[in-house]
Amino acid sequence: MTAMNQAPRMLPPVLPVSQRAVLWARTHLFPSIGHSLLTLAVLALLLWCVPAALNWLIFNATFVGDSAAACNPQGACWLPITQRWNLFVYGFYPEAERWRVTLALALAVGAFVLLFFRSLDRRVLIGYLALLPFVMWWLLKGGAGLPEISSTKFAGMMVTVFLGTVGMIFALPLGILLALGRRSKKPVIRMLCVAYIELVRSVPVISLLFMASLMIQLFLPPGSAFDILLRVQLVLILFTAAYMAETLRGGLQNLPRGQFEAAQALGFGYWKTMGQIVLPQVLKQCIAPLLTQFIGLFKETTLVMIVGVLDIVGIAMSTAAAPEWVAFGHEIYIFLAIYFFVICFALSRYARHLERKLEQNRS
Numbered sequence: 001m002t003a004m005n006q007a008p009r010m011l012p013p014v015l016p017v018s019q020r021a022v023l024w025a026r027t028h029l030f031p032s033i034g035h036s037l038l039t040l041a042v043l044a045l046l047l048w049c050v051p052a053a054l055n056w057l058i059f060n061a062t063f064v065g066d067s068a069a070a071c072n073p074q075g076a077c078w079l080p081i082t083q084r085w086n087l088f089v090y091g092f093y094p095e096a097e098r099w100r101v102t103l104a105l106a107l108a109v110g111a112f113v114l115l116f117f118r119s120l121d122r123r124v125l126i127g128y129l130a131l132l133p134f135v136m137w138w139l140l141k142g143g144a145g146l147p148e149i150s151s152t153k154f155a156g157m158m159v160t161v162f163l164g165t166v167g168m169i170f171a172l173p174l175g176i177l178l179a180l181g182r183r184s185k186k187p188v189i190r191m192l193c194v195a196y197i198e199l200v201r202s203v204p205v206i207s208l209l210f211m212a213s214l215m216i217q218l219f220l221p222p223g224s225a226f227d228i229l230l231r232v233q234l235v236l237i238l239f240t241a242a243y244m245a246e247t248l249r250g251g252l253q254n255l256p257r258g259q260f261e262a263a264q265a266l267g268f269g270y271w272k273t274m275g276q277i278v279l280p281q282v283l284k285q286c287i288a289p290l291l292t293q294f295i296g297l298f299k300e301t302t303l304v305m306i307v308g309v310l311d312i313v314g315i316a317m318s319t320a321a322a323p324e325w326v327a328f329g330h331e332i333y334i335f336l337a338i339y340f341f342v343i344c345f346a347l348s349r350y351a352r353h354l355e356r357k358l359e360q361n362r363s
Helices: 017-028 033-059 085-090 095-114 122-141 157-182 187-201 205-214 228-254 257-265 270-285 287-307 312-321 323-362
Strands: none
Touching: 085 095, 085 157, 085 312, 095 122, 095 157, 122 157, 157 187, 157 228, 157 287, 157 312, 187 228, 205 228, 205 287, 228 270, 228 287, 257 270, 270 287, 287 312, 287 323, 312 323
16 A cells, blocks of 8 residues: 555656756856866867867868978978878788778778677677688788788788787787686696786887897798788787786686686586686676777887888888978878877777666666
């Protein structure tokens, strides 16, 4: 009777958009006199900087022209980028085979787009990601029906995207194995994993890249060769996997012991317990730090320029050093900043998308 006499719960009224905007501004921008003064100062600074920046970057900028003489001195000159666009994207790849680079880049972007499809079967996505590195390498390098292209002609954006995409795909499973190995009850496996993780984490990635470019070849049989691009790719994977292993190990330690005991009570074996009970929970907890490490991996691909692999940063530096464009270094490096910002911001938005989805599932 008490439950029947209770009045139904009333939902709070939905405010119009204008009132919600005023309420949000009052709460976040003008909660006090000090915050209000700071907000007004920031708005005044933006009103002074943004129009001037847009005029220089876009409205007064030069996008089309034959030489540096066509540049408007009142705005940015983007001719070093537009005239050498093919070099920035395809490097020294033969013009007749550039469709292969375009297709490889499209496949890499497609993998990122597929991550947002909630209705897509996870097995299809995992299969796509597992095949993507091999398909990209086949398209770029050639063989099996395609003309072979020397990796010395790889440069520009194609190198950055290849190293970043393949590194992300292989570093995570290797990091999972290292994290599990470090917590293994078998002393030999545990000691090997601990030694590897601590050794890699204590050495700068630049030192590892130099070792890959100079020392690995010394241990190979005479006359054999190990592609330099694959060498630096291997270093980036091994380096990132060591840091991911520590992140995942922290997630494994935070998981309640009862999860393991419940799996043992149900008769689950080790790998079934890890694959179906433990790792799904750990990966959900570690989404934010793992995506941060993926972003760091993508930015670390720029270090390969030191060992002679020309990525997009190497092409930009060679362009800025060219006599015709030496006065337009600001525009070249602003383009680089925009390029890396777009990719890293997209990865961070995906991390936020996953966090929101997990919050909805928990509620």
